[in-house]
Amino acid sequence: MNKTRLIRVNDEILKETAQIIRGExxxxxxxxxxxxxxxxxxxxxxxxxxxxSVMGTEEEKASALVALKNSAGFIRKQIAARINLxxxxxxxxxxxxSLDEGYRMGKILDSLKRRDASENSHSLKQQDTSEI
Numbered sequence: 382m383n384k385t386r387l388i389r390v391n392d393e394i395l396k397e398t399a400q401i402i403r404g405e406x407x408x409x410x411x412x413x414x415x416x417x418x419x420x421x422x423x424x425x426x427x428x429x430x431x432x433x434s435v436m437g438t439e440e441e442k443a444s445a446l447v448a449l450k451n452s453a454g455f456i457r458k459q460i461a462a463r464i465n466l467x468x469x470x471x472x473x474x475x476x477x478x479s480l481d482e483g484y485r486m487g488k489i490l491d492s493l494k495r496r497d498a499s500e501n502s503h504s505l506k507q508q509d510t511s512e513i
Contacts, residue, residue: 391420391429393464398431398472401459402449410448413437418477422470429470432477442476449474 399417414436422429433449435442449456453472461469 387422387424390426390464390466391422394422394429394431394460394470394472395420397460397463398456401456402433405459406448406452406455408448408452410444413441413445415445415449416480418479426466426468426470429472430475431472432475434477434480446474446476 395417398420402411402415402417416434416436417431418434419432420429421432433446435445437445450473453474457469457472460472
């Protein structure tokens with residue numbers, strides 16, 4: 382399949398899935414914020430992996446993923462009605478932990494910066510006292 386077309390299909394599925402989750406799913410397990418981060422569809426358009434990021438506790442994340450997996454049939458039917466494809470892909474939801482990893486890496490980098498700054502100020506103080 383043409384790579385440009387596959388990218389467009391992925392973008393449309395992402396956009397429509399986000400709208401469906403935000404506006405049409407009434408599952409109480411989706412109380413936490415759910416963000417669709419990316420979509421990977423196979424070249425034959427039979428399967429789509431939809432990556433979602435869920436803000437909340439581990440229990441809320443697990444509950445939201447179960448709710449999304451239970452709603453996969455409804456979401457697929459809605460996508461079929463909105464996007465004109467010969468075959469609507471079978472969808473599966475996968476937790477995207479890249480945002481959590483990015484946040485964790487940011488915290489590590491900040492702590493390293495603070496440590497380096499304190500070591501540099503400490504070494505400068507030692508140089509000043511040794512010169513006297």
